[in-house]
Amino acid sequence: MSEDTRKDSYEERISGLTSAEFAKALQTFCDKIDIGDAAQLNSCVHCGLCADTCHYYLAGGESEALPAYKLNLVSAVFKNQHTRLGRIAPALTGAQALDADMISRWVDSLYGRCSLCGRCALNCTLGINISRLIRLARTTLASVGLVPPELQSTVSTAVDKGNNMGIPRQEWLDTLQWLDEELQQEVSDPAAHLPIDQSDIRLFYTVNPREPKFFPLSLLATAKIFYAAGESWTFSSDYYDVTNYGLFSGDDQASGVISARLRDSMHKLHANTLVLGECGHGYNANRWEAPEWLAGAYGFEVKSILEIIADYIRQGRIKLDPSRNQKRVTLHDPCNLVRLGGIIEQQRFILKRAVSDFVEMYPNREQNFCCGGGGGQLSMTRFAKRRIESGRIKADQIRATGAKIVVAPCHNCIDQLSELNKEYKLGVEIKTVSEIVADAIIIGH
Amino acid sequence: MSLALLLRLGVVLSAIYCLIALTILIARTFSFGKQPTYAKAQGSAAKGIVYAFGQGMLPWEKESASKHLPTFFAGILYHAGIFAAIFFLITTLLLIGLPDAAIRTVRLLAVVGLLSGTGLLVKRSALPYMRFISCLDDYIANILVGLLLLVTILATYYYVLQFAMMAVAIVLLLYIPLGKIRHCVFFFYSRILFGTFFGRRGTLPHPSTED
Ligand code: SF4
Ligand code: SF4
Ligand code: SF4
Secondary structure (H helix, E strand, O other): OOOOOOOOOOHHHHOOOHHHHHHHHHHHHHOOOHHHHHHHHHOOOOOOOOHHHHHHHHHHHHHHHHHHHHHHHHHHHHHOOOOOOHHHHHHHHOOOOOOHHHHHHHHHHHHHHOOOOHHHHHHHHOOOHOOOOHHHHHHHHHHHHOOOHHHHHHHHHHHHHHHOOOOOOHHHHHHHHHEEEEEEEEEEEOOOOOOOOOOOOOOEEOOOOHHHOOOOHHHHHHHHHHHHHOOOOOEOOOOEOOOOOHHHHHOOHHHHHHHHHHHHHHHHOOOOOOEEEOHHHHHHHHHHHHHHOOOOOOOOOEEEHHHHHHHHOOOOEEEEEEHOOOOOOOOOOOOOOOOOOOOEEEEHHHHHOOOOOEEEOOOOOOHHHOOOOOOOOOOOOOHHHHHHHHHHHHHHHHHHOOEEEEOOOHHHHHHHHHHHHHOOOOOOOEEOOOHHHHHHHHOOO | OHHHHHHHHHHHHHHHHHHHHHHHHHHHOOOOOOOOOOOOOOOOOHHHHHHHHHHHHHHHHHHHHHOOOOHHHHHHHHHHHHHHHHHHHHHHHOOOOOOOHHHHHHHHHHHHHHHHHHHHHHHHOOOHHHHOOOOOOHHHHHHHHHHHHHHHHHHHHOOOHHHHHHHHHHHHHHHHOHHHHHHHHHHHHHHHHHHHHHHOOOOOOOOOOOO
């Protein structure tokens, strides 16, 4: 393991794994593989063309960050288990057993040098879903309790306390009450308020717990938009956390527990649409992965808040004055929302109507670079140095636009971008789409 | 039995072995079972698959190609050479005499393919990051295919070297199911999976912009 991987009980735990634990890990690995995974684990031709699609490799140049290397680590175990040549002559195809050495390499590269952003998958010559296979390895590690402890603690807090920041119910309700008063002042309407636990409504709105904890004004911004659109919506007093770090830890069981809460709240509230606040991985987890974890289709719509806002504009339910946002604005595309989520044009449609000077960064849309904060990297402090270094690619993209404001529809990204802002002296403000829209909205329209 | 007949039989038998082994490989892959998908599609898997085999193969659609144009084109030419060599091998086996123009085309494609393949081998051997992701299988596969291209070129000049071509073909056919050349069957499925994944999610083909 490299210098920024602390020698701690976690590492000792890897070296002390029992043969029963190795067997369990291997069993999980084999059980989770489906036809597609097996085909793709047989497919890599080692052409190396994915190398510079990865921000880790681009920024640091370390061979252990090459997407093909990370894929090799997973396919090595597959070949060792499931191919004849891999068993007879492992050296020939790079096959290797899932032993302590391989597990250490998995942790170092598959947790420590990957944000599961999917950029390599999009650009792989053969179309191999490398990030999915890296997550498969994470699931294997999770089955024997080898999720890096800081990431595990975020997942455990969400499972045990109902949200990933462990915000007590009363604190959440107090924040909403305070925001109620703020909203009334903001829109000059004493009847305006933030609904809680309303049933038979159209939208159940979920948020990243970082909002009530650190950025309550971004909640206020969305409430203002709902108010202006005359929306029928609600918060829940119990489960409102859109995040799901199980997506990153690889723990499918915890992922299922966390996502089931929002699904069950939808049923309890008799809401029509589950609206996911500005959170990239929260969108991917709840829109795309949760029905798979829970093995059942959702009987309701799941939408990003960006789709909702774009509809308001199209339908004339809100009116925006772009001259209220004069500074140059650029947009960061969160990988989990855009490349892996399919929400690509809505945010552009909105921003072009909400600001007067919008510029794209390059590359953008599905080819965007990850900011470096995904994949659980923001939690895994042991890999923080690499995270900041990998973010240099995003910092360079931002600087090249000359923008004064970076809009990021993801609170994970916002945290990482804020650190990049300081580290790389970008001198930009970082905002959500809702905040920009709330600044441009004409109340009383 | 003459050497020519023996080699011809050898190629046929090794081709049959290769096909059976690849079929078993596919059957074993299918034995892993398919997980159902429950999330409601946003885009279209079918359109994604069409993209994966059409527009998505164009160099400007994939950064891995657009940033590495020499490698991208070398790869295409290498494969064109391989298909030409296979075509020539089949016609030789079936004792079909090719017109001069066809032989010259095979030769040209094989020469360009050999040069491209050699270039890719040099790249793999020379660049540290390529060595890092490569295993012995990568070099063996490249050398065996290169050898087939070389003897094919020579066989288009000298009839007697068709024996050497068949001998190399036997070794190659026996090796295909074992090593990386098995991607010849998985390539198509991999692209289908790619198209399905990004197509269902509405990421590809690129959604139209709304101005
Ligand atoms: S681009 Fe795809 S096939 Fe080529 S080395 Fe990378 S993962 Fe393997
Ligand atoms: S998923 Fe993203 S971070 Fe991970 S290897 Fe691929 S490009 Fe790199
Ligand atoms: S932190 Fe943001 S940019 Fe990075 S993977 Fe998550 S969504 Fe993508």
